[in-house]
């Protein structure tokens with residue numbers, strides 16, 4: 013796995029059908045224009061940018077409750093899963109740039125095909141584990157985990173267009189960090205299935221260090237499984253990520269976001285990262301810039317940047333030749 | 342007491358005579374317009390909104406040092422005390438919406454008439470325990486605790502119009518959280534009387550979890566007394582509560598504010614909450630909206646909201662009838 | 671040393687040649703106009719404001735790599751060192767108002783002449799320990815510690831105009847707090863020399879209390895040495911100090927800044943404080959005001975202000991003469 017950590021495959025996932033606000037399809041583009049690729053290369057990584065997925069578009073779809081745009085989201089999920097699977101199988105860490113958070117259906121499932129024993133750290137203001145029946149909106153970006161968690165399947169209605177996606181996670185292999193806007197049905201599921209949850213209350217109570225440590229230990233007590241980080245930018249405080257569809261006050265600081273990223277990177281087992289819900293069509297230019305900068309800094313810390321500083325393995329410290337500097341003319 | 346926690350009585354206290362800036366009299370209105378009542382009902386509470394108190398107005402009053410508007414504040418204090426007493430006696434938790442912080446003279450005294458053994462958690466940037474003689478301004482919103490604390494009485498000059506208010510607190514039954522702008526005389530009182538104080542220094546030092554825990558233990562080691570929370574919105578950082586009369590940088594985060602509220606609510610002994618010093622006449626529309634949103638979120642967490650999510654006791658998780666969702670037409 | 675703590679000597683150091691952005695030369699002026707001197711006096715201190723140093727100006731200087739403006743910075747360093755030395759020798763705590771952070775070459779060296787056994791707490795987003803050879807910019811505000819640390823000397827090229835400055839620090843007597851943008855060569859030096867570093871990662875991990883405690887213990891296990899605090903305003907988050915040349919997101923809160931200041935002041939051994947990199951020519955009026963207010967509050971807490979409140983040693987609590995306040999007419 014260590015070998016993988018210096019090689020990154022970047023996939024743009026321009027999906028927006030998991031929620032109603034146009035714009036998340038421009039998330040990958042905004043992060044690339046913010047200099048993401050060159051900044052990753054500046055960390056000494058071998059970066060393969062595979063461009064954006066060309067997602068199938070189905071004009072005829074369900075636009076009503078209980079699961080809107082299920083045909084589009086279903087076919088996109090298959091495409092995303094294939095792409096993530098191939099990237100991981102090629103020996104690279106996968107960076108999937110969303111797109112709304114319904115992207116995680118495909119990316120986590122694709123990850124599971126390559127690494128069936130993986131675990132998930134879900135960083136989000138929201139739990140995204142509504143079933144089509146508990147959801148009040150029918151927006152699928154609020155449901156991805158319900159399709160992926162085995163124990164939730166009995167509570168799902170039959171959903172068409174999802175035959176290619178199989179539930180691949182156990183409740184015990186998921187940990188949330190950053191929750192602060194959780195629906196009643198979601199809280200019920202979390203409690204009944206014992207999903208590990210570090211809401212903002214726990215972050216306030218224990219501090220981010222303990223939360224990350226406990227989360228990692230909870231999902232993988234022996235510390236040897238591949239890790240999927242699904243990072244919803246709305247986990248951060250709205251002051252740091254205003255350009256997102258469902259901001260919730262009282263979020264993670266950029267320091268806490270970076271800390272999570274640094275610690276996951278330090279495991280050497282981070283195999284796939286989703287960065288979801290950047291929506292450049294929301295807010296003004298400054299909001300956009302702030303949001304993209306936050307997203308990029310989180311990603312940089314997922315891929316080796318450390319605030320204490322880093323130098324390449326082969327770094328040669330410059331030694332003077334003891335030539336006196338010239339005097340000014 | 343648990344029975345009380347699902348029933349709330351809301352009292353608007355449109356007082357502004359405790360300080361010089363017009364506008365705090367519109368605090369209750371601003372919080373109601375921000376949707377407070379329906380949000381409390383959304384938590385499954387039985388809410389009785391008693392409207393605003395119609396406070397006596399005395400045109401002839403003292404406008405100078407050492408205690409300005411003492412006649413108005415004195416008569417308002419009696420009215421507030423009656424109203425809080427009646428609300429608590431009716432078996433409801435009392436929510437008193439200020440209004441400037443002189444409101445707490447009446448609300449704490451009224452609380453004491455119903456529950457003589459209560460304790461006070463005072464969350465504020467300021468200590469509000471100036472005597473008329475230590476105050477440099479004569480504004481009574483900086484003095485409420487000096488009228489209420491038994492041990493301070495020898496240091497008070499005789500004040501007219503306060504015959505209806507009796508000192509009802511022992512110094513040991515008060516704990517401060519959030520102090521960062523404390524006058525010399527106030528510090529002197531706090532030290533000499535040993536009032537429990539968790540200034541921002543202690544919040545930075547021990548973290549909010551330990552401060553809340555220590556504060557609760559300090560005022561009530563056996564953990565069985567009714568609790569009065571007097572929350573001055575200026576305890577929060579000015580970025581979260583700009584529309585207030587005496588903002589002080591370096592305040593509590595909304596996370597810390599919510600944490601305090603969640604923990605006090607979790608005791609099951611929170612009997613009365615003051616929310617003071619929202620002033621919608623200060624700042625622009627955005628400042629107002631920010632301030633009111635902060636006030637409402639604090640109140641929601643005082644009354645049962647939790648960031649981890651909540652569901653009603655009688656919640657029935659929706660089970661599918663296994664009908665295949667219709668295909669798109 | 672305790673005697674020193676009530677007497678302050680203020681030196682303005684209007685230097686800007688250590689970096690390319692005009693404006694840091696107005697830092698001292700901006701802090702004075704923000705009311706610094708009267709606020710220090712309000713703390714009961716004996717303040718001697720020595721005005722700004724009249725720094726020598728050399729029009730002919732090196733403007734290129736590897737160390738720009740070395741003649742100007744070199745001569746300024748001598749002047750600063752003299753002034754700091756004299757202030758400390760006169761029995762006052764020295765407050766040096768920058769100016770860019772190249773000011774610390776002179777102030778730390780001057781401090782060492784008066785107190786050879788001093789230690790340094792360096793609070794900054796940056797490590798400022800580039801050598802002329804590791805620096806990619808040649809800006810000397812990124813190099814001061816390389817000239818001061820004995821163990822770094824073998825790696826320095828010969829630099830003209832620095833004959834008056836001698837390396838006076840051991841690597842083990844420096845601790846960083848707040849780092850988050852560290853160059854590869856700097857990280858290499860920090861690691862190889864074992865310089866104590868509490869980057870934002872450690873602040874997030876251990877909390878500010880532990881970081882300050884560990885930093886103080888690391889540089890001075892017996893706790894009896896004079897302390898030099900070199901505070902770069904860019905250690906604070908850019909939201910608190912926008913008017914500075916090289917802001918880096920994810921910085922210290924004003925609370926953490928004040929906490930550091932309070933704790934260092936509480937040692938009774940704080941002998942010299944630099945406040946560097948306030949640049950009133952950057953940002954708008956509001957940015958300036960924010961930055962200056964932050965700088966001043968940090969300084970106030972370095973010189974005795976405490977958020978829990980303070981009262982003078984000879985404070986006499988006002989006792990009423992028991993005269994009834996007059997009734998309103």
Ligand SMILES: [Mn+2]
Nearest residue numbers: 137138244246
């Ligand atoms: Mn979310």
Ligand SMILES: [Mn+2]
Nearest residue numbers: 113136140244
């Ligand atoms: Mn999400």
Ligand SMILES: [Mn+2]
Nearest residue numbers: 466467573575
């Ligand atoms: Mn206050």
Ligand SMILES: [Mn+2]
Nearest residue numbers: 442465469573
């Ligand atoms: Mn108050």
Ligand SMILES: [Mn+2]
Nearest residue numbers: 795796902904
């Ligand atoms: Mn700096």
Ligand SMILES: [Mn+2]
Nearest residue numbers: 771794798902
């Ligand atoms: Mn610096």
